[in-house]
Amino acid sequence: MHKVHKGLTADGAGLAGDRVVAQGSAARVLVAATARALRGEDCADLGHTGPASRFPGAPEPVRRAAVSRAAGRVALTVDQVGEVDAARVARWFVDQYPRRSYPGVLIGSPHGAAAHLAVALGVPWLPAGFEMTAHWSDGAVDRPEAALEHGGALAERLLAANPDVHLRQVHCPASRGPLTGVTVSLAARWRALPAAYAQFLTDRLNAGAPVLLVRDARTWPVSERGPGHSFQVGCPASGLDPVDFHPDSHALRQVLRAVGGNAAQWAPPEVSAPSGDAEHGMESGFELAARDYAARHGHPLHQVLVPRPASLSAGVADLYRRWLRAAGKTGDRLVVECGRLLDPWQVVRAGLVPYWCENATRRSVDEAEWWLAGSEAFSSVDVLPEPPGMRSPALAGLPQWLAVAGFGRRRRALDRTSARGYPVTSVPTRRATEVLRAQPYDLPAPPPLGAAEALSVLRDSGGHQGLLVS
Template structure:
C-alpha cells in the first residue's frame, strides 16, 4: 500500500469504485504528453515508434481548396474529441495510471517528471529512466463554435471545466484558445490543459515500487509566461500561447498577424473581442503547478530520494543543452558524435536515435522562432558531418511558420550530408505526417552499435548546468 499522507494534498482525489473513461480516450490524440510518454516507454523497452500514427490523416487534401481542407480537419478533430457529456466522466487518477503503466516494471536509477519537451524524452532514454508529464491535454467538442469568438470559447470552456473539476479536485484546468497554433480547429473544439496540483497516486506507486534506493527525482519546469484570465476556482484561460510563434500583443484585434491567421482559418476577424486580462503574466499552459513541485520535494525528503528542478526559459535552451550532452555521451563511448538529426514536434524516435549513435536536437514546432533556435545552436557548435532534418508540417498557414528555405538552411550545416525529409516537405505546411515517419527515416541510418551505457543522473545534471547556464537554464 502506498502511503500518501502529507505528500499529495488534501483528500488526494481518492474515488472508491469510480469508473471513468480510459486514459487513451481522455488524453488528446497527438498531444505532446501522449506522444512523448509513448516514445520514451518504447525506447526503454528497446523498441521504436513504428506503430505510432497521427490523428489527422490530411495529407491527401494538402492541395484541396482551403474551405474543403478546413472542413475535413474539423471533422477529423471531432471524431477523436470528447463530447460535452464525457467531460464529466474524466478520471485524472485513471489517466495517471495509464501513463505510468506504459513503462516496464523494473528498478530505475531515477525518474523525470515535468513539462512536455522532446529533449526530455531523449534525456530520459540516455539515463535509462521514465519520463512522466505533470499534466495532460484534452480536446472537447464545441458545438456552434467560432474561431474568432474567444469570449464564447471562455464561456463554453468554463462550463466544461466545472464538469471536469467536480470529480477531479486535484486538477487545475488551463483553457487555451489559439487560432495561430490550432487554426480552424480552435472553432470546432476546446483545448484544455489539465495539470495535477500534487503527485497522483499512480505516480507515487511507481516511485515507491520502481526507484532504486536513493535514486533522484528530476522535475522539468517550462518557465514561459503568458497573460492569463482567472475564470473560476480551478479554471483559467489564455488567448494564444508561446508555441504559436506570436507574442501576446499579436492577439490584439488590430494586429495584422492576427487578421492573417483568422483569414486562413475562415474568419474575417470582425467579431474578435478578447476578455480583458488583469495582472502580471503567469506560467503558460505547459508550466508545472507549484503544489506539484512541493509534493515532489516533500515525498523525496520523507523517502530519502533527492529531488532536482530543471527550469527551462525557452525550449531551444534545453534542446541545445541535451544535444551537447548527447554528443559528449556518444564520444565517451567511442563514437564520433558527428551525425545530427533535427526533429520537430511529434517527429521523433529516441530509440532509433540511440541505435544509430546520432545527436538529437528537437524543435518544439515549425515556427520561425523554433527553427532559428536550431540555426543559432548549429552556428556556434562544432560542425556535424551529416544533418538530417524532419520538419513536422503544422497543418495550417501562419506568418509565424518557417518556410522550407529556412529548414533547408538548417540542413545546410552538414559538411557531407544535408538531408531534408521529402515526405515531410511534400505539401508543407498544410500536409500531415505520421509520427512513425521519423522512425522510417532513422531506420535508414547506419547502425552504430553497441549503444552507450546509460549516463548517470549526476553526470547529466552537471552537463546541463555547464551547457545551459549561460542561456538561462537553471538546475537546482
C-alpha cells in the same frame, strides 16, 4: 475509433486514459516514445496521418471542413467530460513503462529533449499534466469570449469530479488552426502528486535514485475564471507574442483569414494576470508534493528550469555528443527533430545527436540555426520538419529548414515526405522512425548516463542559454 491497446487501460471508473488524453498531444506522444525506447522499441506504430494529408491540393475550405470533421470524431463530448478521471489518466501513463526498477525519474513539462534525456539516463518520463479536446458544436475561431463561456461549463463538470487538477483553457487559432472553432483545448495540470505516480516511485525507484523536475518557465497573459479554471488567448507554441493577439494586430488578421475567421469579431476577455505561467507550466502544489515525497523517501530532487525550449534542446544535444564520444563514437551525426517527429530509440540505435524543435515556427528554427552556428560542425545533418497542417505568418519556410540541413559538412538531408505539401499537410510520428531506420547502425549503445554527470553537463552547456539546474 482509436484503438485502445490491451494492458494500457487502468482498472476503475471513468473513461480510459487512452480516450481522455488528446491524440497527438505532447504528453501522450512523449510518454509513448519514451516507454518504447526503454523497452528497446521504436515508434513505428505511433501516429495516424491527419485528414489534411489526404487533401494536399484541396481548397482551404475543403481542407478546414475535413480537419473539423476528424476533430469531432475524437474530441470528448460534454457528457464524457464529466466522466474524466485524472487519477486514471495518471495510472495509464505509468502503466506504459516496463515493470522494473529504475535509477531515477524525470517528471514535468512536456519537451522532446526531456524524453531523449530520460532515455540516455535509462529512466521514465512522466508529465505534470495532460491535454484534452472537447466538442464545441456552435463554435468559431474568432470568438474567444464564447469559447471561454463554453469552456467554463465544461470545466465545472470536470472539476467537480477532479478537484486535484487545474484546467487551463487555451484558445489559439495560430497553433490549432480551424480546430479552435470546433473544439476547446483544456490542459489539465495536477495540483499534487497523483497517487499512481507516488506508488510508481515507491515501487520502481532504486534506493536514493534522483527525481528530476523539468519545468517550462514561459509566461503568458492569463484570465482567472474561477476556482481551478483559467483561460489564455494564444500560446508560446504559436511562434507569436501576446501582443499579436490584439484585435488590431496584422499577424492576427493573417491567421484568422487563413483559418476562416474574421478579425472584426475578435474580442478577447480581459486579462487578470499579465504574466502567468503558460499552459505547460507546473502547478506549485505539484512541485511541493514532489519535493515532499522525495525528501521523505530519501530521493535527491533536482529542478531543471527551462526559460525557452531551445535551451534544453541545446543542452541535451551537447550532452548526447559528449556521451557518444565517451563511448568511442563520433558524435558527428545530427538529427533535427520537430514536434511529434521524434524517435528516441532509433536515435540511440544509430548513435545520433538529437536536437528537438518544439514546432515549425521561425523562432524555433532560428534558435536551432544559432546553436548550430556556435557548435562544432557535424558531418551530417538530417532535418525532419513537422508540417503544422495550416498556414501562419510565424512559420519557417522550407528554405529556412534547408539552411539548417546546410550545416552538415558531407550530408545535408531534408525529409522529402515531410516537406511535400508543407505546411498544410500532416505526417505521423512514425515518419521519423521510417527516416531514422535508414541510418546505419552504431551499436552497442553507450552505457546509461549517471544523473550527476548529466546535470553537470546541462549546467555547463545550458547555463549561458538561461537553463537553470538546481
